[in-house]
Amino acid sequence: MARDNHLFTSESVSEGHPDKVSDQISDAIVDLFLAKDPEARIGCETLTTTQLVVLAGEIRGKGIMDESGNWAPGVREEVEKTVRDTVKRIGYEQDGFHWETLRFENNLHPQSAHIAQGVDASDDKDEGAGDQGMMFGFACDETPDLMPATLHYSHRILHRMAADRHSGAAPFLEPDAKSQVTLRFENGKPVAATAIVVSTQHATGYDAGAKQDELHAYVKKVVADLLPAELLSDETVYHINPTGSFEIGGPDGDAGLTGRKIIVDTYGGAAPHGGGAFSGKDPTKVDRSAAYITRYLAKNIVAAKLATKCTIQLSYAIGVAEPLSLYVDTHGTGVVGDDKIEAAIQRIEKLGRMTPRGIRTHLGLNKPIYARTAAYGHFGRDPEGDFFPWERIDLVDDLKAALAA
Structure with a gap:
């Protein structure tokens, strides 16, 4: 039987997390190709690391790439522009990862004909699933959007921090961040936040002294704005950048994969x-x-x-x-x-x-x-x-x- 009384934890990661950078690039490519051909077939994987983005995978679609792997005019250039624009939108303009100066490799190639024959519809057969x-x-x-409360609040914390970074309200923040929320449940309902973990990349100097205090106070204010007051108390434990310095982040600090x-x-x-x-x-x-x-x-x-x-x-x-x-x-x-x-x-x-x-x-x-x-x-x-x-x-x-x- 399910336990009615327990602790449960969920985490989220920001748009600047290296794996999320990869996800956003891959999905930006999906959107680029579907805009050209709604029946396009796309499997785009992205690797991000220090000053490098690599695309690999299989594609097929009208006005995109033919069966021999020849790109339609201008599309290869559109792919690179989409990648760089995505990195720019996220906010990476660092020495170790910069939208304008990073190296880019495009290794997309035509979809396997053996996969295509099982997926495409014919006159006498409905379209098959693309995989088992x-x-x-x-x-x-637990929440108005009918989602687990622990994940709901983890997402909201990072979404607010990203909005503040983009608007300039929190100029000391950099794109990479993670959050984690632990809630205590009684009779199956969340009644208290027992622990909040936030690790965020920051500008130089925000790992000590008064500036670290400023960062900590900012994060606690975000949490207080977003979590219901009845879930927070003096017993809520905060772990904010628990390792101290977090200046090197994003794909420069850790490789990302879709x-x-x-x-x-x-x-x-x-x-x-x-x-x-x-x-x-x-x-x-x-x-x-x-x-x-x-x-x-x-x-x-x-x-x-x-x-x-x-x-x-x-x-x-x-x-x-x-x-x-x-x-x-x-x-x-x-x-x-x-x-x-x-x-x-x-x-x-x-x-x-x-x-x-x-x-x-x-x-x-x-x-x-x-x-x-x-x-x-x-x-x-x-x-x-x-x-x-x-x-x-x-x-x-x-x-x-x-x-x-």
Whole structure:
């Protein structure tokens, strides 16, 4: 049985963390190519290290690259500009990593024909999944956006710090940062923040004396602004830059790779993860699209008050359109049986069969909407226009009607 009384911790990392720099570059490339061809196939991996960005992976799309690996006119140059613009937007203008002077390698090449033949649709066969695997979605009622509270607050702390850095309100901050929030739960609800950890890259001289005190006071003020007052007390322990100096950071301090922060991207450890990363992948890859539809389903189930906590799993085989399994677990909080919710999901006509194309069509995923997802989590975000459609709560009435049928 789940424990009602416990401590739980989640972490987040900022947009300037080296792995997140890589994620943002990869997703900026996804957006660049989807804007040219909504049916483009993209698997873009990024390595970042001291004064170097390397792209590798497989692509295919009209107006991008042909089967022989020849770039369409001007596209190679657009790729490099996209990379440099992304690094500039994050704010890296340091000797060890600078958007203008870093070295850049582009090793993208055509997608394997063997993968393509299993994924592409034909007249007599629906489009298959881009890979095998299982994907999980989760929602709970701990926060208004139906996310785990520990991750919600970890993201918000770093998002505020980045906004203050960009605006000039906190000029002593540099882009790289990490946060961690530990909450005590009683009767399944968060009641106290027992520990807050924030490590942030800073300007020269902010590792000692009065300037260190200024940085510490700033971080505590951010925490006080963002966490509910009832969660904070004199017993809350703060660890702010616990190792002292943090001047060398970002890709200059540690190499970054796409897809290494999958728990930060999802639910902060509060729910299972199938193992597949999201960034750098077009939505035919079910690592991405099926993780989005399962979050969408779980969020709508909790929003419909059918449960206070819900985990959903889908699984796929490469080249096969139909999901192999659908699993719902409301962790004992459901108002009806989990099997009944599973059946209700399968009766919702507009969801279709949850094939890769069906998911993309229902959520509108074949659009350049992914760069925004690559920092501060793919879930618990406000849907706006075409962005974050999996966060919409527009399936509540359908779920209730399907249960009543």
